Amino acid sequence: MATTQVQDGTTTAYRKRVLGFLGNHDPLEVLGGTGDVLGGVVRDHDRKCMQVRPIEGKWTPCEVLGHLCDCEWVYGYRARLILCEENPPILGMDQDLWVAGQHYNEREPRELVEEFRRLRAYNLRMWQGMTPQDLERTGLHSERGPESLGLILKLLAGHDLLHLDQLKRLLMAIV
Numbered sequence: 822m823a824t825t826q827v828q829d830g831t832t833t834a835y836r837k838r839v840l841g842f843l844g845n846h847d848p849l850e851v852l853g854g855t856g857d858v859l860g861g862v863v864r865d866h867d868r869k870c871m872q873v874r875p876i877e878g879k880w881t882p883c884e885v886l887g888h889l890c891d892c893e894w895v896y897g898y899r900a901r902l903i904l905c906e907e908n909p910p911i912l913g914m915d916q917d918l919w920v921a922g923q924h925y926n927e928r929e930p931r932e933l934v935e936e937f938r939r940l941r942a943y944n945l946r947m948w949q950g951m952t953p954q955d956l957e958r959t960g961l962h963s964e965r966g967p968e969s970l971g972l973i974l975k976l977l978a979g980h981d982l983l984h985l986d987q988l989k990r991l992l993m994a995i996v
Contacts, residue, residue: 850973
């Protein structure tokens with residue numbers, strides 16, 4: 822019972838934090854603009870800068886880009902499961918293991934941004950085509966409990982803004 826209460830508190834805090842970044846922004850507009858912001862980041866910073874770890878134990882800017890690519894795969898898959906199945910189970914992921922295991926800090930930042938843009942364009946078409954009834958469909962996240970597509974859409978947009986803020990702070994710490 823105590824574990825469930827801790828998870829519930831953690832889930833509430835996570836959702837509140839991510840949705841706080843979204844605020845009153847339109848989630849679809851945020852999702853549509855993230856690729857351009859990331860493109861500007863890699864245009865303005867060379868590869869070496871993007872691979873510096875300014876804070877021990879935290880991701881590099883390049884690893885943040887890789888994480889955003891992972892999220893496009895994962896959230897796209899989750900959304901399709903929920904859209905096409907009845908209340909499917911949704912598995913969590915260990916984001917740190919995914920980032921480390923795929924060696925994102927060794928990748929070319931521009932290539933990661935292009936990968937993100939392609940995945941985002943594909944997923945954005947799906948999000949834009951959803952009806953209000955679609956957005957009410959739910960899945961059962963293994964760590965966070967029930968989540969509707971409408972909530973997931975907002976969380977994904979807030980997640981973008983959270984990591985864009987993280988990128989800005991990391992790059993300021995490097996300079």
